[in-house]
Amino acid sequence: MRVRSGPAAAAFIFVLFEYPVMKGERRLALLIELLRSGAASGNARISTGELARSLGISQQSASRWLGEAEKNGDIGHSDRGIRLTKSGLMELGRVSMILKSGLEGSDSIEFRGKVSAGVGDGRYYLGMKEYAMQFEEKLGIRPFPGTLNIHLSERQDRSMLRGMSGTEISGFRRDGRRLGAITCFGARLRGLRCFVSLPERSHYGPDVIEVISEHDLRRKLKLKDGDEVKVKVAMG
Numbered sequence: 001m002r003v004r005s006g007p008a009a010a011a012f013i014f015v016l017f018e019y020p021v022m023k024g025e026r027r028l029a030l031l032i033e034l035l036r037s038g039a040a041s042g043n044a045r046i047s048t049g050e051l052a053r054s055l056g057i058s059q060q061s062a063s064r065w066l067g068e069a070e071k072n073g074d075i076g077h078s079d080r081g082i083r084l085t086k087s088g089l090m091e092l093g094r095v096s097m098i099l100k101s102g103l104e105g106s107d108s109i110e111f112r113g114k115v116s117a118g119v120g121d122g123r124y125y126l127g128m129k130e131y132a133m134q135f136e137e138k139l140g141i142r143p144f145p146g147t148l149n150i151h152l153s154e155r156q157d158r159s160m161l162r163g164m165s166g167t168e169i170s171g172f173r174r175d176g177r178r179l180g181a182i183t184c185f186g187a188r189l190r191g192l193r194c195f196v197s198l199p200e201r202s203h204y205g206p207d208v209i210e211v212i213s214e215h216d217l218r219r220k221l222k223l224k225d226g227d228e229v230k231v232k233v234a235m236g
Contacts, residue, residue, distance in 0.1 A: 026065055027068075027069065027072075027074070027091070028091065028092075028095060029055060030051075030055070030065050030066070030069055031069070031074060031084065031088050031091060031092055032092070033051060033054050033055055034046070034075065034082060034084060034088075035084065035092060037082075038081070039075065039081070039082050039083055039084045039088075040083075040084050040089065041083070042078040042080050042081060042082070042083030043080050043081050043083075044081045044082040044083070045080070045081040045082075046081070046082065048062040048063045048066065049062075051065075051066070066082075069088070072087070073085055073087045073088075074087050074088035074091065075088055090156070090157050090159060090160070090206075091159070093156065093160065094159060094160035094162070097109045097110075097160060098160075098164070098235070102235070107234060107235055108187075108188075108232040108233055108234050108235055109160065109232070109233050109235060110230055110231070110232050110233075111150070111152055111156055111160075111196070111209060111230070111231045111232075111233065112152070112153045112156065112228070112229070112230050112231075113150040113151050113152040113153050113156070113207075113209070113228070113229065113231075114150065114151050114225075114226055114227065114228055114229070115148065115149070115150060115151075115218075115223050115224065115225055115226065115227045115229060116149045116150065116151040116208065116225055116226075117149065117225055118146075118147060118149040118204075118210075119203055120146075121203055122145075122146050122147030122149075122210060122212075123145045123146040125179070126143050126144075126145045126146065126147070126212070127145045128174070128179070130172045130174065130179070131169060131179075131182070134169045134170065135169065135184075135212070138167050138169065138184075139167060139184060139195060141195075141212075141213070141214040142214055143212050143213065143214060144212075144213055144214060144215055144216050144217075146216070147197070147210035147211060147212055148189075148194075148210070148211040148213070148217040148218060148223070149204070149208055149209070149210055149211075150208065150209050150210075150211060150229060150231065151207060151208055152207045152208065152209060156207070157206040157207045158196075158198060158206055158207075158208070158209050159206055161183070161185055161196065161198050161233070162198075164185060164233070164235060165235075166183040166184055166185045166198065167183070167184045167185075167186075168181055168182070168183050168184075169181060169182040169183070169184060171200060180199060180200030180201040181199075181200045182197050182198065182199045182200065183197070183198040183199075184196070184197050184198075184212065185197075185198070185233045185234065186233070186234040187211070187231050187232060187233045187234065188231070188232045189211060189213075189217065189221070189229060189230075189231050189232075190221050190229070192213065192215065192217070192220065192221070193213070194211050194212060194213040194215075194217065194231075195211070195212045195213070196209050196210070196211055196212075196231060196233050197209075197210045197211070197212050209231070211231065
């Protein structure tokens with residue numbers, strides 16, 4: 001990953017370094033500084049003193065932030081220095097997509113990936129009346145009983161949806177078992193209205209998104225496993 005100049009980069013730096021770093025922002029501030037220092041390729045040879053001066057914090061705080069980042073799986077170490085892990089790069093990519101869309105006047109972010117087979121749980125859960133009634137009431141659709149699964153391209157994952165505004169489908173209890181909530185985000189797939197779901201619990205890894213629609217998307221769009229698709233998710 002390479003840092004490019006331009007309005008998006010300027011917005012990144014202005015937001016994060018002209019304002020005091022609060023608890024919820026320090027992860028991103030640290031990751032950006034490490035990115036600027038070459039950590040995407042594992043070449044960030046930066047001392048805690050240098051890091052502290054760049055971030056405007058104490059050296060003790062810089063050391064603690066690095067420890068937290070390593071514990072969270074955002075950074076690792078190589079013989080050349082500090083490196084950003086897939087988790088760290090994903091977080092930077094998520095924020096970059098949101099900022100880029102906002103600065104360019106776009107009202108959506110784009111996910112790319114390939115259609116993949118699921119395990120059939122979407123059909124099971126979407127068939128439950130407690131979920132189905134909420135989809136109809138809150139989203140205005142009667143969902144097809146099944147989801148379209150998309151295995152996302154490298155450096156994208158569904159965590160990019162966190163922090164975006166979505167519609168919550170509430171969880172509930174059935175037969176002594178708790179079924180989790182689902183947050184849905186309005187989207188478009190090849191021109192068709194649909195929703196990308198972010199379930200509270202999922203059987204899939206973070207690089208798979210599940211798309212809900214009133215249509216059988218595979219049949220409607222003549223899709224098969226391995227087909228490349230783009231899903232545009234509304235930011236508003």
